[in-house]
C-alpha cells in the first residue's frame with residue numbers, strides 16, 4: 001500500500017516521496033490518528049514511528065481553522081525523555097511540513113539548556129511543542145505557555161519517560177491538559193508501568209503492536225566475544241582495524257570509562273569522541289554531529305545514547321560494558337540495523353559478566369554462541385577478583401542497589 005492511499009494532502013505526500021512505501025507502524029497508525037482516535041503503539045525506534053505520528057498530526061493541524069492558526073494556542077504537545085530525541089522529532093516535523101503553504105511553528109522545550117531562549121521562542125504561541133516533562137512544567141509555571149488548548153498529546157518512548165522517573169511530572173501535565181484530547185502513546189517495551197500509564201492517559205485506544213511482526217524485526221547480527229576485562233580496549237582497537245569498521249557506537253557503563261576509552265583510542269590514532277550526561281548540551285550535540293559527519297569514527301557513550309538516537313548508517317554497536325537490563329540491551333543494539341540496513345551488535349563478555357549476560361539472554365529468550373578472538377583468548381576465571389565486573393562495577397565505587405540485585409539474580413541462576 002503506497003503513502004498516497006492515506007487521506008494525506010499532496011504537500012505531505014511529497015515530503016515522504018523518498019520512502020518507497022510506509023512502514024508497518026505507519027500503515028497501522030496513520031489512519032487511526034487521522035480519524036482522531038487514541039493510539040497505543042508498541043514499536044521500536046527505527047520502525048518509522050516518528051513519521052507515523054507527525055504526518056497525520058500535521059494534516060490535522062493544517063486543516064484546523066484559520067483562527068486557531070492565527071492565535072497559536074499550543075495545539076500539539078509531544079513529550080519525550082531526552083533532549084536528543086526532542087531535537088530529532090523537531091527535525092522530522094520540519095521536514096514533513098517543508099512543502100505546506102503554511103508551516104507550523106515548532107518549539108523544542110528541553111532541560112539542560114538555558115530557559116530564556118525557549119521563553120522567547122514561545123512568545124506569540126507555538127503550534128507544536130516537543131518537550132521534556134520537567135522543562136515543560138517550568139515553562140508553564142513561568143506563564144510562557146498554556147496547555148489548555150492542546151488537542152493532541154504524544155507520549156514518545158513512554159517506557160523511557162517512566163524509567164527516567166518522569167511519572168510525577170506526567171501526572172501534573174495531565175491535570176493541566178483539556179479532558180477532551182487525542183492521546184498517542186508510543187513505547188518500545190510494554191512493562192506493567194507503561195500499561196498503567198496507558199490506562200490513565202488513553203481513551204479506548206487502538207492497539208498497534210509492531211515488534212511481533214517478524215518482517216519488521218531489524219536485521220541485526222548479534223555477536224558475543226569472550227575476553228578478559230583488561231583486554232577489552234585492545235580488542236576494540238583490533239576489531240576496528242581488522243574489520244575496517246567505518247562508524248561504531250561503543251557502550252560503556254560510566255562517564256569515566258567513556259572518557260578513558262576515548263583517550264586510549266585517540267592515543268592509538270583512532271578518531272573517537274565521548275557522549276554522556278556530564279557533557280553540556282552543546283558538547284553533546286557537537287559530539288553527535290561529529291559522529292554523524294564522520295569526523296570521528298568511534299563514539300563511546302553511556303546509556304544516554306541507548307534510546308531515541310537515530311544515526312543512519314551505523315553498522316556496528318559494541319557493548320564494551322554490558323547493559324544493566326535486557327531492555328537496555330534491546331535499546332542499545334537497536335541503534336544499528338535501522339531503516340532496513342544490516343547491523344552488527346558485538347558484546348564483550350568477561351568471566352565476571354558471563355552470568356549477567358546469561359540473564360539478558362534468558363529474558364530475551366535466546367542463547368548466543370560465544371566467540372574467542374585469536375590473540376585475545378580469555379584467561380580469567382569467574383571467581384578471580386577483578387577490578388571491574390564489566391557490567392558497571394567500577395573499582396573503588398560502592399555497589400548500587402541495582403548491582404546487588406543483579407548479582408543476587410546471577411547467583412540464583414548459577415545454583
Ligand code: AMP
Pocket residue numbers: 019020021022023026044045046047048049050051310312338339
Ligand atoms: P523512528 O525512530 O522509529 O522514527 O525511525 C526513524 C528512521 O526510519 C529514520 O531513519 C527514517 O529515515 C526511517 N523511516 C521513516 N519512515 C520510513 C519509511 N516509510 N521507509 C523507510 N524508512 C523510513
